[in-house]
Amino acid sequence: MNIKAVFFDLDGTLFTSTRNVAATTRRAMTELHKNKVLVGVATGRGPAFVLPLMETLGLDFAVTYNGQYIFTPDAILSTSPIDKKTLRDIIDFSRKHGRDVSLGMADGVHGSGLVKFGETRTAQVIAGLLPQKMSGLTKSGFQNVVRKIKPQSKNLADNIRQPVYQVIMVATSDETDKIMGHFPELQATRSNAYSADLISKGNSKLVGIEKVGKKFGFDLSQVMAFGDSDNDLEMLAGVGLGVGMGNATAAVKKVATYITDNNNSDGIAKALSHFGLINFKHAESFISKDDQFNKVKEFHRVMDGKTQEMPRVFLPEEAGHRADFKVEEIVEFLFAASNANVPVFDELTQNLHAAIDKAAAKIKAQPIPEGENALTGEVDALLDLLYFTYGSFVLMGIDPHAIFNAVHSANMGKIFPDGQPHFDPETHKIMKPDNWATDFAPEAKIEAELERQIRVAMSKLSKTKDEK
Template sequence: MDIKAVFFDLDGTLFTSTRGVASSTRKAIQELRKKGIFIGIATGRGPAFAMPLLEDLDLDFAVTYNGQYIFTPKEVIFDNPLERKTLKKLMTYATQNHSDISLGTAHGVNGSGLLKFGETRIAGFLSGLLPSSTSGVARNSFKHIVRRVLPQNEDLADDEEEAVYQAMMVATKDETSRIQKAFPELLVTRSNPYSVDLIPQGIGKLPGIRRLGEKFNFELNQVMCFGDSENDVSMLTGVGYGIAMGNADSEIQKIATYITDTNNQDGIAKALAYYGLISYSAEKDFTSKDPNFNKVKEFHRLMDGKTQEIPRAFPPLEASFRAGFKVEEIVEFLYASAQGDKERFSKQVESLHLDIEKAVKKVERKAHKEDMLTGEVDALVDLLYFTYGSLVLAGVDPYEIFNTVHRANMGKIFPDGRPHFDPVTHKVLKPDDWEEKYAPEERIKKELERQQRVALKKQTK
């Protein structure tokens, strides 16, 4: 078969439900590259979010904001800002209808905190935290296009002259037709049930892919696309091979050339293998001597559909996500210690920021001789050791408490037998009866009270 380019949607497609990229997908991309096949992403997210993926996965190009902003690691191919009068009309509409709205610029998303989730963190990652060891594409990209992707002025987000490429508005599916009627000059589409993306008519993922084909010499019938949502319809139906993920909406599956497995079950690799573009074989699980590790692995197998079986390093983007999860727990730890005292909690958070700044300066002075995997695992095990150390200093035996938390996490399965994920944050959702059946706090409290009673009895003997 004559496939010259493959494009992936991001959320629900290239990303697993826990916002990682499956190892089978990474291997598949490497095989495609060896065959000289172009590889790109086509997403409703913006260039600041897509940029590190091009470096991480060694991709050729990105169609972002649903075709409004298209770029390679070296240049911007196409950018098409929304007209100012349309933006003013949108802002008026959102205000009158009490709808949250966000505006997508080259550097990220401004507006609703819900809708800009992930964008600003990635923008910060790009502008300041990209490690010096990062190779080729990202470093060269900074020289060539980062000033267009990431404006230098920190206050540019408040500058009304900054170009806006896409508007996002919180809206249910029932509201779609009303919004479309109010804005006939715009295409109203969506990638999740909670919000709509608004771009000019005549723009979309398919026209974006066509533009890249004209520049890189491939036809639409030589393209394979993967997607799962409404904003993927045009590209799935307009290219030679439109692949719907197993987790895609039923309407998307009906129009697809082929339906593969889910994003958590190696769907991309399986489809590419089905069409003979790569070879694919499932990997065998391993069991650790650490029982708690095996319990957490069981959780990830349940939620992700599979687990990582060959040691590998987290690339910068995924490492950033994992660090974010840990930071949230650290903040909760501080909040619990403040016991409702907002001023004390604020000072603790301020101190945490200072500690991070000190740590950054300390780490930047280190000579990085170790490889990425060794360095990451060393840091993760140190975190684990510090956590055990904190429990030792608190006099708490974590065994039964860990089992309680594990049971609670394993209870996040819905009546349909599957986990459900927030389409925006990608966190695992809790079934309606989860608090009643599985919430761990009360069980943790009772176990701690038991441990205190036993310890006090020992002290009085």
């Protein structure tokens, strides 16, 4: 099967029970991109919730609000707001029947404090303590207690002046069909036991994925999708390969092509490996919570053919080489600081020599710490270097995140079309492909990002002055 795109539901699928994305899933998504497979999400959540994930996970696109709002990192592909008359009818209905509702808009969900509370970690813990079958009285009492803490918003009519893409209504599954009889132009889908998502008829996650496919050149038969809830049923049944999570509902498991492990046990990576989309070897290589470290580790895996999984010390000769690399960058830093003024640069490098001699004398004069081994000493010094580097960015007023990514992309661009690094036969330095300077050199991206940060800072400064 020629899979060109993979879509993930969020809650219960891409997210673990602690609302994190498993390290194996992050690595799997990186490998999917290397294998030229597009990656997206299909969720009942809104774009404001998903947007931060676009960069951190490298998503190509997102189908949000169950297909009502679709976008990429660069553009909005499709929106389907609910018409104003229907929204007014829903608000009137909610007031008459005491139904808590929230309105899903581009900037977030507005309205019911009960709905928002239901999405929190606290509510999930409470839900886990409650019996699966609650009496009407128990449910009513629970809702009333929460409403006292999180009351229903009273300005819903004002909110509908802006486009609304989804309505979330507190309702049990057995209540939903009766409620929907009042709104024939809408359909309901569910991802949990306490609320229903109301969207326009004719839209769904699957329809949204189909719209994305027309834009990016794939059809539904070339899609693999992961899900766990009943609002994933149509999606899993309609794509080429529907994967149900081990923690999925019985209905999902019935329609899924394949059932993987649960969301807390590397289910996504295992399924992708099972179908040959990635090469997953469980726990072979540790993954840090520091994403920038993981990117550099991936660079070394590609360039060196392996990574170091057991902590070890640098021996003197190797430590000297690593120090040489750092000194070269420090000298480049001083040259930039001198603004290419050679006499000033010479003075700075002389001061650097003197600083090295002074530091060496200081170290030799100190007593050797009892009990400290070489590994501890090396790690302590390297972390101080890292801390000083971040401190320099702080004092420069520069956010290094996007700049780091530009440099990382440039370094990964040194991989040749055959997927391997090439080394100079004499110097053994990593060679650069012919297209590296035009396609990967980071200087232009760094300059553009710095200009952006300056514009943002100037804008904030201007607003501050205006307020005064």
